[in-house]
Amino acid sequence: GENVEQHPSTLSVQEGDSAVIKCTYSDSASNYFPWYKQELGKGPQLIIDIRSNVGEKKDQRIAVTLNKTAKHFSLHITETQPEDSAVYFCAASGGPTGGFKTIFGAGTRLFVKA
Amino acid sequence: NAGVTQTPKFQVLKTGQSMTLQCAQDMNHEYMSWYRQDPGMGLRLIHYSVGAGITDQGEVPNGYNVSRSTTEDFPLRLLSAAPSQTSVYFCASSYSRDSYLGTEAFFGQGTRLTVV
Numbered sequence: 119g120e121n122v123e124q125h126p127s128t129l130s131v132q133e134g135d136s137a138v139i140k141c142t143y144s145d146s147a148s149n150y151f152p153w154y155k156q157e158l159g160k161g162p163q164l165i166i167d168i169r170s171n172v173g174e175k176k177d178q179r180i181a182v183t184l185n186k187t188a189k190h191f192s193l194h195i196t197e198t199q200p201e202d203s204a205v206y207f208c209a210a211s212g213g214p215t216g217g218f219k220t221i222f223g224a225g226t227r228l229f230v231k232a
Numbered sequence: 233n234a235g236v237t238q239t240p241k242f243q244v245l246k247t248g249q250s251m252t253l254q255c256a257q258d259m260n261h262e263y264m265s266w267y268r269q270d271p272g273m274g275l276r277l278i279h280y281s282v283g284a285g286i287t288d289q290g291e292v293p294n295g296y297n298v299s300r301s302t303t304e305d306f307p308l309r310l311l312s313a314a315p316s317q318t319s320v321y322f323c324a325s326s327y328s329r330d331s332y333l334g335t336e337a338f339f340g341q342g343t344r345l346t347v348v
Binding site: 150 | 262272273274275280282290333335342
């Protein structure tokens with residue numbers, strides 16, 4: 119079945135540094151790749167997404183890149199701040215098996231040290 | 233808009249008890265899903281629904297039942313709770329743009345369930 123792998127599981131950076139989280143997916147028909155941020159005690163919330171017809175998307179300090187050939191995508195956070203500390207999930211969905219079925223990676227716990 | 237509302241927020245069950253986790257959304261979304269979140273394992277899909285009257289199994293459906301009688305509600309039933317079902321459960325909904333295209337999932341706040 120579909121599978122999404124995410125690395126690293128834990129990431130610690132100094133405030134102001136960049137953070138990169140990488141994911142690979144197995145279903146080549148997937149066409150939607152969202153990233154979610156989960157703060158303590160809350161449900162995940164979308165922070166950025168990318169569709170399969172786009173290679174890169176940027177929103178202020180966060181960016182996502184997609185390599186369809188290699189079936190991997192990455193989240194880049196620049197100028198990290200303490201409030202970026204959270205768990206981040208990548209996900210994949212879309213294709214003949216359903217745009218409604220989202221498969222998540224295992225998550226990355228990001229610590230930003232002040 | 234309340235978004236996706238889950239109740240209860242916390243629950244403790246004894247092994248063998250049954251209960252229903254409630255989920256309601258007010259965004260008129262066709263798609264709804266239930267996930268469980270365990271440490272180091274991310275969010276795993278339990279069951280999902282593409283519309284009223286239609287449900288299907290996800291990655292980890294055993295021990296859980298669902299039904300979808302209305303667009304708004306998607307309850308998750310534990311028939312006979314087991315300690316392995318101790319987890320945080322999230323309900324999510326998303327809109328139907330196209331059955332082929334993925335769309336953003338909106339999550340509830342979660343239900344923390346402990347089975348003793």
